[in-house]
Amino acid sequence: MLDIKPTTTLGVIIGNRDFFPDKLVAEARKDLITFLKQVNIHPIMLGEVDSKLGGVETFAEAQKCAALFRRHMDEIEGVLVVLPNFGDEKGVAETLKLAGLNVPVLIQAYPDELNKLDVVNRRDAWCGKISVCNNLYQYGIKYSLTTKHVTALSDEVFKKDLLDFVSVCKVVRGLRKVRIGAVGARPTAFNTVRYSEKLLQRNGISVTTIDLSEILGNANKLTANDQSVKDKLEKIHAYTSTGKTPSEKLVQIAKLDVVLAEFVEANALDCTAIQCWTSLQQNYGCNVCTSMSMMSENMLPSACEVDVTGTLTMYAMQLASGSPSALVDWNNNYADDDTKCVLFHCGNWAKSFLPDITMSTAPILGTTVGTENTYGALDGRTPAMPLTYGRISTDDFNGTIKAYIGEGELTNDALKTFGNRAVAQINDLQGLMKYVCRNGFEHHVVMNASKTAGILKEAMENYLGWETYLHE
Template sequence: MKIGLLPLGRPTFDVPFAEEKLAAMLAALDATGHEIVGPRELLFDEAATRAAMAGLARAGIDQLLILQVTFTDASMAVAAAAGFDQPLSIWAVPEPRLGGRLRLNAFCGLNLASHALGLNGRAFSWLYADPGDDIAGDLKALLAGERPAGRLDAVPVATRSPDGARVAEALRGQKIARIGEHPVGFDTCAYTPEAVQALAGVSVDALALDDLFDTARTVPAEAAAEVRRAAEADVTGLDAVNQEELDRSLRLKAALETIRESGSYNAFAIRCWPETFTQYGGAVCGPTAMLGEGQVPCACEADVYGALTQLVLLEAAQAPVFLTDLVDMDAADNTGVVWHCGQAPISMRDDTAEATATVHTNRKQPLLYQFPLKPGPVTFLRISQAFGAPKMILSFGEMLRRPMAFTGTSGVVRFERPAGAVLADIIACGLEHHMALAYGDHRATLRAVAAELGLPLLEI
């Protein structure tokens, strides 16, 4: 066959490492005996990707293969899927859990793409494997169309309980402030306020990012100092980061509190990047961790359904929740890694490890929290719109006491089911890239919540 390549990457990740992985992927593909055409360098932007797509169209390919070398949003995967009728595959690469920065975050790119392709009804095949491993058989199967994503749907649930009714009733009348639009290519974060209201009785107000930034800039010095004192009680090392950027970050916490009180909001969905860094000059991750500990959930990337998911899990668990990315699955180790920049509530810290102040790995600005998650049972939840229909997706596992896999706030989890099976289900069900987690087993209550809200349920 003639295989057309689109090697996708982002320059904010570790480009030299990504180029090493791409070279190894190309070598493995060249060894298959197929004709490999298309660019052999990373495509960093839409213009380069569309130019490559035009070249592949002229070449008359038999199959399109997206190489998900680093994280990217789903926009180019969707464009490629629409531009080619040929079979589509995605190969994403894992990275070692070395305790440093998340250098590629390619799994998250695969996750976004699988959700977006599901919304668009586009069949695809996939592989998540390191090119340095013995993957000749898997690669052959991928190119032969023998690794399809398939489709896994939720089923109705009827069992109700007083706890489920309590949670559903508590949701009614709650309010989410969505601050800024979700980023382009993040179909996982799309929403309509009418659908959220109809589903759970939760309203959504749309605010501008400038509302947050302007409020933060006018925060009194003493209010910012009070936030700093609270952060000092959580983490060490505040003096080691840029103090002007730290002050701006802390002011975001005070500003969010002001907005919360003035609008009687229960949760936020915030467009956190790039504007908090590029326009305002301070990270919202640490403030998000502080609000989460105070049981005011915040969702990154203006993910309104992520905020709604947190509200549901918060009411079920009656404890802080953490909206996280799943950034790695290792079938051999039978574990996955959950991570988000640095915004887990401090009560989730492993008490054998120190919590420190740090900066965003890509944007290099504070304040982020950094610590490994504590061991214990954890419940995962997503109020999902996979395949364009609302549903509840639920999972369960045990957070392990392991060395920190990546900087920020992260944890190594062993799911109740084998990691390889969970991975396959994540792709097949079109799951969004954000899931909420809370410590403890809250599945019985959440099943009953699904019944109360009329949501079909899928447990993965």
Template sequence: MEFAEEMKNRAFAALDAAGIATIGPRTLACDTEQAEAALAEIAGQGDIDLLLIIQITFTDASMTIEMARQSNVPVAIWGVPEPRIGGRLRLNAYCGINLAAHALGKAGLGYRWLFSSPDAPGITDKLTGLAASSTGSAVSVERFELEADAVADRVVEKLGRARISVIGEHPAGFDTCEFNANELHELTGISVDRVKLDDAFEKAKSAPAERAIAHRAEAAKSLAGLDDVDQEQLDRSFRLLCALEDIADENKADSIAVRCWPETFVDYGCAACGPMAMMNQAGVPSACEADVYGSATTLMLQELAGEPVWMADLVDVDETDDTAVLWHCGLAPLSMCDPEAQAEATIHTNRKMPLLHQFPLKPGRITLARLSQAKNEKKLMIAGAEVLRAPMAFTGTSGVVRFDKRVADVCTTIMDEGLEHHFSLAYGDHLGSLRQVAKRLNLPVLQIA
């Protein structure tokens, strides 16, 4: 909270220095009631020209949507970056404005946006431009001619008979994870089974002890630090892995999507990240936050790459060195670990429970994709990038990447298009086959890099 308070104060100082008059409270709004009170205070002070929502930390998009709907003026969202120092991702503001942009776009609400430090060079011009600018313009999608591609044929055939088990409901305010099972089936042929979260927990609790012990012994071959975390919580993690395996086996699921928080922490007592990472490694792509379209995309990429895949958030962009950071708590499969680093067992940075993987990604060529519903139009987003060998940016699993286009342009497209905050990735260059998969599914392609 201290860092968030500091960044909030610096943001208001930048607004003052830019000569932009503001009304409303200058305190952090940490819950719905505080946000509603802030909006009421603003409404009681007369007409305004712009509603600026300063996204100091990650939040879901529910209050942003509510404030935008109540406002009769343009809306802008401003997120602030944080240093890549290998510690916990304290703010995660970029992911927050990404989530908000998607929700606003899906609701048909216009928005302006900024991702910049309050102390960045040219911040005054950026802020005055934000106050005066119009909403971003859409990027043209592409359609490609049908070409012979045996790999694309195989992927489409695989999707046409695939099953996804979704465990629990997606979190409130995560419009990025909404899905319609019938629409997904019509588009890809994928069938979706629903599993209650409590049923998954009961399966975990009843898992044989020897099976959980065997999973721990296998994990100890690659993960350092298993003895350094809470052992009861660690045992629950391996029991949850057993439950996920059983659900996938019983439902003949090719991929799963899991409501991984908060219930796994508060109701069951461990983190789901490590077990889901192990499912990824075992060839059952696993998506956080019950993101079914993300799960479908990871399955698509796994079939293309023939190796484990991962779904991550884009959490930071740095125009000074033209890089970005892909991160998720601790979900990456062990095969993606940089061979010069030691994979570690760790705890969730917020909930302080195991099991998570922790390591930087190995360097190499990657392809990113997202079966997207941004602005209520289905499309396939694709991008090419390179993972750079770099120190671990944040705790958990993360990679520093350089896109095939300038990171500023990539960021602009993501935000203007209101793309989802989850991106699936696989090592290798699969852009050509992805275009042909899209053609076979009658989907337009949005290539952002």
């Protein structure tokens, strides 16, 4: 049998209360181990001999469990609390307090069966869950709830709850330590992408800057004969059709890609935001869109116009869904349909959004810098797929980070234009646009082919403390 590496490690607390049947704890532990193995989650939990049946009730047991969690602090992404009976609320709360993990917590409680409400079989976990949550609230410990107040491990609804919780854990863990690379200065015409680096840093988000001239200078030192450039050319040809792009432009694009990759690796960056116009075209002679698309496709999100909070949003959505994101413009109305709009950008979306991807030029930008200097932009239409959209922004006036998120659909409606393009259908789109405008959000929005708005709201609002509007 293949040894599949667990994708997530969770601390597990099995609550217990002594005047409820011990067999319920033993049965739950057995079922839980089997269930977590099925969903590829590695549990960190007390052994059956470490406490009474491996449960947590007394302060001494809480101390043991907390010590176990602390030994695995670097591994544990979240904690699952399981209540096969009423449980001891203080035992659960003290464990989390003593462990000091500061990770998301999910509370599950078993349902009773109507024909088993006798002393030997009754659980009372419905009531016990309320008590546990009350204590966590008193202790100031954040926690998540299941869709149903009580739910069996075998319930498909709980399985989805748990997998969504795992995604919440990944978003929280990732955003608390994300490292962003800002390449160059924002285009002077784009005040919209201003942001507060200090507010980001206060939230654990680090920004590493580099002048665009350093990137271009290092790229110009490379030649077509360098092996690193040859390797990049090979990857570019494997990634996209290059259309009518001249060979010398492909070499330029490859050289730029080599230097950007070195910058990312040297600084252990998770994502980047790049000054993509007009200095790049005027002083180097190509677009960086292909490189940005390849990075985003390879789960290293890259945003245009030094939109740092834009790439932060891309990274958040990637963590929630496990798939690439794209930065887009809220760009055009779609005829007279008030529920639809056109999403657009010059050409740097991840390949996952562009089944008909091909390298081209950027016609709009070309009107000012010369079309011959814009090779490297990508052309392609995004077909119908699920849509999660949203935006994280820093609000300097209120000293906070804020966000809006929602879900919709990308459609196959006819759209005759160039660049990277899509048609989105969103409930109460006009109301959403009012919210975006009234609250001073940017014209950039991020899209992801998923339905993960609930995950993002739980992670950002409940655990990170960011004001988050969910559009429905």
